[in-house]
Amino acid sequence: MPVLHDDLSDFADSIVLGLGLSSKVQPFCPKYPVETALDVYRNNYFGNLHDALAYAYPVIEQLVGKDFFRCLTKQYIARHPSASGNLHHYGAEMADFIAGFEPAQGVVYLPDIAVLEWACHRAYFADDGPTLDVGRLLKIHPENYVGLVLHVHPSSHLVRSSYPITAIWNGHQPGANCDFHINLDSGPTNALVSRTNNAIIVSELGEADATWLQIIRSGVSLGEATATVLECHPEFDLLAALVNLVARGILIDFTLENTQ
Amino acid sequence: MDNRRIITAAVGSLLMLGLVSGNAMADDKKMDMEKCFGVAKAGKNDCSSNKSAHSCAGQATKDRDPMDFVAVPKGTCEKISDGQLKKM
Structure with missing residues (x-):
């Protein structure tokens, strides 16, 4: 086994780092020179990871163009080997990578778009959640509403940005x-x-609603979260926020805070 | 109105409306049951367009990366006002 392990590591280094094979590895390759076969394998490796990134970051690709995107992914792939057998997990560090990628510095909003696209990618593959059980909520005494701890659907994410990323994202969807x-x-x-119905939706949330949802996500009770938001945003409309988030299937469940 | 009354009123109103959206979401759930468990994104539900997950298409043997020198974004970012003007 250690021999096989060493051989595989050697082979992996050859593919990922572009090194030559050490002499003890003898690939069975009757029709081509070994180097040609390794080139094919290497190009498949990079090509597949490139496609995985293009699949997760279609808006980034449109924003910077295919050539630039390929240049970007080539360097990303060289620095970030795939760590999972599931390619849908590949690409999580793209936002940080772009933030440090010199040629992309002029497109200042690009890292935030990458954060948003990764959130969309994860949202698509997130678990299903229950739907809010209205019957159960009806059984809660109104006195106890302040102690409700609301649960958020696993596919829901909130991305804050200094730039109009919602408009940029929606402007690059098919049919837009x-x-x-x-x-x-x-x-x-x-x-x-x-x-919703297996489609990813990105919409804009007002500052008050976003602050409220952020606090709710951290597990704070409805009473405490609402009070906190109303201090800074007296205009906050709790009913409108609840209707919006329940209708979109973002608020899916609740528990009661013990102290209530 | 104090906080408790705001919340009681809002959740009370939600419950009246919530019965409707609750029903609407039951359909959603049914749709979710039909999903092919994360094989492909919606609208890309076939092998060939989901290359990222299981590419059977061989890449060319020639190096596909001749653009190390192409370091200028040339996509739709040019159309976003001020996008290129900020730092470059």
């Missing part, structure tokens, strides 16, 4: 009008990601 006009200076946004 590509003649968009987006002003980068339109102020910070909160992009809310959710999944």
Whole structure:
């Protein structure tokens, strides 16, 4: 076994790092020179990971163009070997990578778009959740509503950005009008990601609602979260927020805080 | 209105509306049951377009990366106002 392990490591280094094979590995390759066969394998490796990234980051690819994107992914793949047997897990570090990728510095909103796209990617493959059991909620005494701890669907994510990432993302979806006009200076946004009927939806959430949802996500009770938000955002409309988030299947369950 | 009354009123109102959306979501759930367990994204539900998960298509043997020198984004970012002007 140790011999096989060493051989496989040697082979992996050859593929990922572009090194030559050590002499003890003797691949069975009757029709081509070994180097040619390794090139084929190496190109498949990089090509598959490139495709995986293009699949997870279609908006980034459109924003920077296919050539630039290939240049970007080539360097990403060289620094981030796949760590999972499931290619859908590949690409998690893209936002950080882009933030440090010199040629992309001019596109200042690109890292935030990558965060949003990864959230969408994870949302698509997230577990199903229950739907809010209204019958159970009806049994809670109104006195205890403040102690409700609301649970959020596993596919739901909130991405905050200084740039209009929701508009940029939606402008690059299939069927969207590509003649968009987006002003980068339109102020910070909160992009809310959710999944309905297996489709990913990204919509904008107001500052008060986003702050509230953020607090709710951390497991704070309805009473405490609402009080906190109302201090900074007296205009916060709890009913509207609840209706929106329940209708979109983002609030899916609840428990009662013990102290209530 | 104090916090408790706001919450009682909001959840009470939600319950009246919630019965409707609760029913609507039952359909959602049915749709979810039909999902092919994460094999492909919606609208890309066939082998060939989900290459990322299981590519059987061989890549060319020639190096596909001649663009190390292409270090300028050339996509739709050019159309987003001020996008290129901020730092470059």
